[in-house]
Amino acid sequence: MAPLPPLLKTTPLNAIHRRLGAKMIxxxxxxxxxxxxxxxxxxxAVRQRVGLFDVSHxxxxxxxxxxALRLVNYLTTNDAARxxxxxxxxxxxxxEHGGFVDDxxxxxxxxxxxxxCVNASNQDKDYQHIVTHNQFDATVENAGSHYAQxxxxxxxxxxxxxxxxxxxxxxxxxxxxxxxxxxxxxxxxARTGYTGEDGFEVYLAPSGAAHLWDEILVAGxxxxxxxxxxxxxxxxxLEAAMALYDHEIHASITPWEAGLGWIVRMDKGDxxxxxxxxxxxxxxxxxxxxxxxxxxxxxxxDGYEVCMDGAGAGWVTSGGPSPTLNKNVxxxxxxxxxxxxxxxxxxxxxxxxxxxxxxPTPFYKRTK
Amino acid sequence: xxxENLRYTKEHEWVRVEGDTGTIGITFHxxxxxxxxxxxxxxxxxxxxxxxxxxxxxxxxxAVSDIYTPVSGEVVEVNGxxxxxxxxxxxxxxxxGWLVKIKLSEPDEAAKLLTAAEYQAYVGTESS
Numbered sequence: 001m002a003p004l005p006p007l008l009k010t011t012p013l014n015a016i017h018r019r020l021g022a023k024m025i026x027x028x029x030x031x032x033x034x035x036x037x038x039x040x041x042x043x044x045a046v047r048q049r050v051g052l053f054d055v056s057h058x059x060x061x062x063x064x065x066x067x068a069l070r071l072v073n074y075l076t077t078n079d080a081a082r083x084x085x086x087x088x089x090x091x092x093x094x095x096e097h098g099g100f101v102d103d104x105x106x107x108x109x110x111x112x113x114x115x116x117c118v119n120a121s122n123q124d125k126d127y128q129h130i131v132t133h134n135q136f137d138a139t140v141e142n143a144g145s146h147y148a149q150x151x152x153x154x155x156x157x158x159x160x161x162x163x164x165x166x167x168x169x170x171x172x173x174x175x176x177x178x179x180x181x182x183x184x185x186x187x188x189x190a191r192t193g194y195t196g197e198d199g200f201e202v203y204l205a206p207s208g209a210a211h212l213w214d215e216i217l218v219a220g221x222x223x224x225x226x227x228x229x230x231x232x233x234x235x236x237x238l239e240a241a242m243a244l245y246d247h248e249i250h251a252s253i254t255p256w257e258a259g260l261g262w263i264v265r266m267d268k269g270d271x272x273x274x275x276x277x278x279x280x281x282x283x284x285x286x287x288x289x290x291x292x293x294x295x296x297x298x299x300x301x302d303g304y305e306v307c308m309d310g311a312g313a314g315w316v317t318s319g320g321p322s323p324t325l326n327k328n329v330x331x332x333x334x335x336x337x338x339x340x341x342x343x344x345x346x347x348x349x350x351x352x353x354x355x356x357x358x359x360p361t362p363f364y365k366r367t368k
Numbered sequence: 369x370x371x372e373n374l375r376y377t378k379e380h381e382w383v384r385v386e387g388d389t390g391t392i393g394i395t396f397h398x399x400x401x402x403x404x405x406x407x408x409x410x411x412x413x414x415x416x417x418x419x420x421x422x423x424x425x426x427x428x429x430x431a432v433s434d435i436y437t438p439v440s441g442e443v444v445e446v447n448g449x450x451x452x453x454x455x456x457x458x459x460x461x462x463x464x465g466w467l468v469k470i471k472l473s474e475p476d477e478a479a480k481l482l483t484a485a486e487y488q489a490y491v492g493t494e495s496s
Contacts, residue, residue: 023403034430035403035430038403038404039403039404039428039429039430040404040429043429231403231429231430235429297407297409298407298409299406299407299427299432301432320429320430321406321407321427321429323429328407350425350432
C-alpha cells in the first residue's frame with residue numbers, strides 16, 4: 001500500500017502553476033512551483049527584464065488597537081515608532097535568548113494598525129509568539145488566509161504593473177506602500193522584494209489572485225516577463241545576500257551574528273530578546289556570517305562544512321551557483337576573528353576540501 | 369524518446385555498447401528532474417571503475433546528483449566539452465552530452481540492464 005501523500009496547503013494559483021507545467025515541491029508544507037521551464041532563464045528575466053512570483057504562501061498578521069505600536073515595538077528589534085503610515089520596515093522577532101523566531105516586514109497602515117508579512121512556515125509560530133506576549137491593548141489577527149501575494153520584480157516591474165493600476169507607482173519610495181487598486185480590485189502595493197531588484201509586492205484578496213496573475217503576464221509580455229518559481233527566488237536573494245529563515249537565521253542565531261545589527265535598535269526601550277542581545281554585545285559574538293566565493297572547482301551548498309587550516313570552522317548557510325556573476329558563491333558562519341574578507345577557507349564538497357575565499361556581500365548590487 | 373539501442377539503470381544512467389567500449393550518460397528524465405545543469409564532475413582517463421559505484425556527480429542550480437556507472441572497466445575518454453558547456457547535458461543527453469567512454473572489463477553486464485521499454489515503465493511508476 002502506498003503511503004498517503006502529505007496534505008499540502010495550496011495558493012489560489014495552484015491550478016495555474018500546474019497548467020504552466022511548473023515543477024512543484026513541498027515548501028514548508030505548501031505545494032509551490034520551484035521552476036517553470038528553466039530556473040536560469042527565470043533568474044535572468046528578473047535581473048534583465050521582469051519576473052512574476054506567486055508568494056501567496058507568505059503569512060500575514062494584523063495588529064490593531066490603541067497600543068498596537070507598543071506591542072509591535074515590544075516584539076520586534078527595529079523601531080516601529082520611526083515608521084510613518086505607508087512605510088515598511090525589515091525587522092526581527094526574537095526569543096528571550098536573542099535567537100530569531102522569524103524575520104519579518106512591518107507595514108504601518110495607520111497609527112493603530114500594523115500589517116506584518118512573515119515567513120510561510122513560521123506563520124503559526126509567530127502568531128502564537130505574538131499572542132503570548134500581548135500584554136497590551138491590541139488585537140492580533142492571523143490573517144494569512146485573507147491575502148494572496150504576487151511579487152513583480154525586475155527593472156521593468158514598474159512599467160508592467162503601472163499598466164494595471166491608477167496608483168502612480170514611480171513616487172512610491174523603496175520600502176513604502178500604497179493602498180489602492182489594481183485592475184479594480186483593492187490591493188496593497190509595496191515597493192519591496194526579495195530579489196535585489198526594483199519591484200513590487202502586491203497583497204490582495206485570494207479571490208482576485210488568479211485573474212491578476214494572468215493580467216500581469218499579459219501586461220509584461222512586451223517586456224519579456226516570465227513566471228518565476230521559488231528556485232529563482234532563492235538564487236536571486238542569495239546573490240543579494242538576503243537572509244533566509246532556517247538558513248542564515250534561526251532560533252540559535254542572533255542578529256549580531258547574522259550581520260543584522262542594522263535592524264536592532266537597542267535605544268528604543270525594552271523588547272523581547274533585548275537583555276540577551278545586550279549581554280552578547282558586551283561579551284562579543286563568537287561567530288559571524290561571511291560571504292564566500294569558490295576559487296576551486298566545486299559548489300559549496302547549504303549545510304556543507306567549512307574548514308580553515310584543515311580544521312572544522314563553520315558551515316555553509318546557503319550556497320550555489322550565481323547565474324548573474326557566473327561564480328559559485330555562498331554564505332557561511334565562521335569564528336568571528338576569521339570572518340573578515342580575504343580569508344582562505346575550504347568548503348567540504350562531498351568529502352573533498354575545495355578552496356574558497358571570503359568576500360564582501362552582497363555578491364550582486366543593482367545599478368540604480 | 370529513450371533510444372532503443374541503449375541500456376538503462378534505475379539510477380537514470382544509460383550505456384551504449386560498441387565492441388568492447390561502453391559510452392555512459394544520464395537519461396532525458398534525469399536531466400529534466402535536475403533542471404539547468406551547471407557543473408559536471410567526472411573521473412580522469414585511466415581510472416578503473418566498478419559497476420554501480422559513484423564515478424562523479426552532476427549538479428544543477430538546485431541539486432547535486434551522483435553518477436553511478438552502469439558498467440565496469442577503465443575510463444578511456446572523458447567528454448571535455450562538459451567542463452565549459454555543462455548545459456549540453458540538458459540539450460542533448462543521448463548525444464553530445466555523453467559523460468565518459470569505458471573499456472569494458474565485464475562485457476556481459478550491459479545486457480542485464482533495463483531496456484528502453486523497461487526503463488520507461490520504471491520511470492512511469494516512479495513519477496506516479
